[in-house]
Amino acid sequence: MVRRQRKPGAASPAGAPRKKHLLSGLIKCSCCGSNYTISGKDYYRCAGEKERGTCGNKVSVRKAPLETATLAILQEGLLTESHAKLFVEEYRREAARLAQGDERRDVAGAVRLKQLEVELANLARNLVEGKVSPMMMTMIFDREAEKATLEARLSQAAAANPLGEILPHPVLLDQFHQKVEALRATLDDDTIRTEAAAILERLIESVTIYPNAPDGPEAEVVASIGALMSFAINGNSPPRGGAGGCSMAVVAGTGFEPVTFRL
Structure with a gap:
């Protein structure tokens, strides 16, 4: 399933209260555009249906399986070899220009x-x-x-070397997978979970619930290739230019498809 890439969401502000739920603020209802909010202890539900009665989407999603599937897709499904290769090619072309x-x-x-x-x-x-x-x-x-x-x-x-030489795309791809895996591991540690969750929030743009998909309810995970590649290159910080940076506008426009999975 392919849909147009949407504008990346803003990062969590510094000093914001700790998020109790990893995907809070990221899950959207495809029917009315409302956020999915926590319902009871273990479920997410459309706020438009639950709180205002303005939406007919009654699909509830268990929290743990949704978070697990979203993180797995972030690590292995969103940033493909072709995406990484295209990014590196665009980076080098712009650096030469x-x-x-x-x-x-x-x-x-x-x-x-x-x-x-x-x-x-x-x-x-x-x-x-x-x-x-x-x-x-x-x-x-x-x-x-x-x-x-x-x-x-x-x-x-x-x-001077204004942009530096970017690593080959297979190395960057492996580096990204390892960093996301490390972040996933830290989510089990309460002392650093907040920081890890904030980083993941910057990487995942949205998780949209489609209750009426042909084969049953689906979740669509969307991310920006620029954000994912910047994370692979720069670690936990956004790019700032200089050696190894990748803040060129041409890279941010690289095509990127969302990934869906069955609920």
Whole structure:
């Protein structure tokens, strides 16, 4: 089942109260758009039906199996080899484009540097010949300052690697699987469950319940490939650019299909 990718949800704010249920705020009703909220001890139900009586979706979903299936799909079903490969290709293509832009800027800077050197040589010749004036001294100071700034910029550009080299897609895919597995393991530890749950909340965009699917009720899990790949590359933090970063807009638009499973 393929549906259009939706806008990623916002991350939980810092200092927010601990979530009692892992998928709270992420489960949606396909019929009315309301959140699924906890009902009793072990079930999620559509808030539109349960609290307001405005929805006909009476499908209740057991909490534990839904959470287990969602995490398994996050780890193994959402980020495929083709997705990771496409992401890496787009990353490298954009990195090359940006590098070419830096090279063009460096060429312009190098040309201007040569011009400054000629101008300063001419001004120095005038000084030797005794042609000194306040305007000439100002011109010398200004050009010396511009020359120093250009030399520093060109020196930094020569040594810089703005985006760095991204790992091969099989390595990134394996890295992602291992990190999600580690997060799943920490959910059983009450001392760090809150932090792990917050990270998973940023990775999972939504879990939508379809009560009237042809083969029975289904849940659709949606995530952003940009968020998943950023997690694989950068760990628990969002990308910030620099070596190993992947904040390029071209990558965020990479096609990504949701995954569904039977309830």
